[in-house]
Amino acid sequence: MKKEFLYATLAGNLADKIKSGVLKPGERVPSVRMLSTEHGISINTAKRVFLELEARSLIEAKPQSGYFVSPQHYLKLPLPLASRPAPVAKSTGPDELINEVYSNMGRKDLTLFSIGIPSGHLLPQAKLKKEVVLATRSLKDGGTGFEPLQGNATLRRMVAARSLAWKGQLKENDVITTSGCMNALALCLMALTRPGDTLALESPCYPGILQIAMGLGLKVLEVATHPVTGISIEALRKLLPKITVCLLVPNFNTALGYCMPDDNKKEVTRLLARHGIPLIEDDTYGDLHFSAERPGCCKSYDTDGNVLWCGSVSKTLAPGYRVGWVAPGKYKEQLLKLKLVHTISSTALVHEAVGNFLLTGGYDKHLRQLRQTLQENYRQYAAAIADYFPAGTKISQPRGGLALWVELSKQTDTTELYHDALKQHISIAPGRMFTLQNQFQNCLRLCLGLPWTEELRFKIKQLGGLAKMIAG
Structure with missing residues (x-):
């Protein structure tokens, strides 16, 4: 078995055990050395397995104690569906919606989940x-x-x-x-x-x-x-x-x-x-x-x-x-x-x-801090979405970057959600902005680049409440 495939397979097997509850939040996972011995792989390959799981926020390292399953109940939230666009070239798009959303850029009276850049508070x-x-x-x-x-x-x-x-x-x-x-x-x-x-x-x-x-x-x-x-x-x-x-x-x-x-x-x-x-x-x-x-x-x-x-x-x-x-x-x-x-x-x-x-x-020093903040933000956003959004909500599991993709029920129009949220001083990016086709109307993107605060948690709670109202 190829090294790349083996490491991905082992990471996937452990991820399945965590998500299914076989390995529970707070429990210790097998050590790097144990994984290496049990599967006959090198220490470096075993380390890659743990780095992959850590990047997916499934496990966390504790100094001098090893790796433990992250105490995050949001891990049960399913992934969004794979996209299935029509195999037809398009050249028309949602210009009006894109322009409307990006016209909010720089507004101090809004919580800008819609603009995919890190907040100035996170920059040197x-x-x-x-x-x-x-x-x-x-x-x-x-x-x-x-x-x-x-x-x-x-x-x-x-x-x-x-x-x-x-x-x-x-x-x-x-x-x-x-x-x-x-x-x-x-x-x-x-x-x-x-x-x-x-x-x-x-x-x-x-x-x-x-x-x-x-x-x-x-x-x-x-x-x-x-x-x-x-x-x-x-x-x-x-x-x-x-x-x-x-x-x-x-x-x-x-x-x-x-x-x-x-x-x-x-x-x-x-x-x-x-x-x-x-x-x-x-x-x-x-x-x-x-x-x-x-x-x-x-x-x-x-x-x-x-x-x-x-x-x-x-x-x-x-x-x-x-x-x-x-x-x-x-x-x-x-x-x-x-x-x-x-x-x-x-x-x-x-x-x-x-x-x-x-x-x-x-x-590089700045990047280390920023990456840590963005990953922690992802955990906080995801936990809040699990708490406050409608049942059946799906979210992406980003391995990096600034974006969190949220998929709601088919009945939820996120362009309508955008306009309702704007009245609460919240700006989101509706999914229809990200395609030239008739898809993603029930999806939205949230920017992870805002400093996490209790006020931000409240804004996500408000957003989830509005989504519930639209879904009926």
Whole structure:
């Protein structure tokens, strides 16, 4: 049995025992050494099993005592159903709803479950201010001039160096800086498509990507997606003859929060390369893993430059700085030409500041705290939903990222829930925002990036009460 499959199988078996109640909350689970001995596996493989269960909030470590089943009754909440979009390309979407929800951005009178960024209270604002001041001193013209077209050298060097964490081998010259990840994705799509071309996406998908696709006149094929493993490779394979470009968020997709298994990433990367279909990989959330190790990327398996790997610090460090990047592989020259036309230059001051923050190690220290907070938030949100939402509610089990996907009964219209909740000063993201098809009307996404308080628990209680009223 392959090592990867064996570790996943053992983790799945233990997860089933926890969810079925065979292993009860608070009970000790077998030790790493015991698991290794019983199944004839290495200590490192056994450790991976426990790291996987910990990332799924099924177990928790107690210093010098071992691992114990998490005392969380919400574990009994079922997963949302896998999506089953129609195999028909669409190019129309819920623009009005998307615009309405995102118009709430920045409002101080609302609890913004709808905006998928970490609260400023979770960000190292004082340290970033200091880095901006230092950047004005270190840059030759104080940051008032244009940068080189390819972007800030310090930032590009650090993005390349950090690729080692996901088994990448990027060099400074492989990276182009952009004004956030959305700018990177837009440049990639402009370089690779023409109006009328077909773009394959996960379903559900981030609304901003849908809006870019519609703005470029693209048809969209939504691919069936599982809430734990991501897109169905078999469904993608059947759609290949229709596809011009594929865009995926393999690590902690903003709606479902899943992490595609490495074997799936490898297979998708090679499948698309064999058919000459470029893969745009949005890895914005990759640093927000709940497990001990950062997940790999599709770019890790790219041998011919077919993967355009995109990222940013918009979801991890500074949403308003608009600092992003792309490693476009063999499409580098096309992207540089487009950047010259559409951007000319990235913002020198903040790109230098972020590059130095990555260089000095401040970013990694911040990430450790942020990841811990987001994982704890997931536990708190899920427990509150189990307490206050209607019976039969399903929730995702994110392995990282900022999103929690909630599926309610078929009778519950979450667009109606959005409008009712707004009257209680609560903003949510209705599921219909995440698709161009007639689906997810009974789903919603909640952002995990808000500081947990008793007031936040009360807001979830209010939301659950409204959902019960709509469901009747």
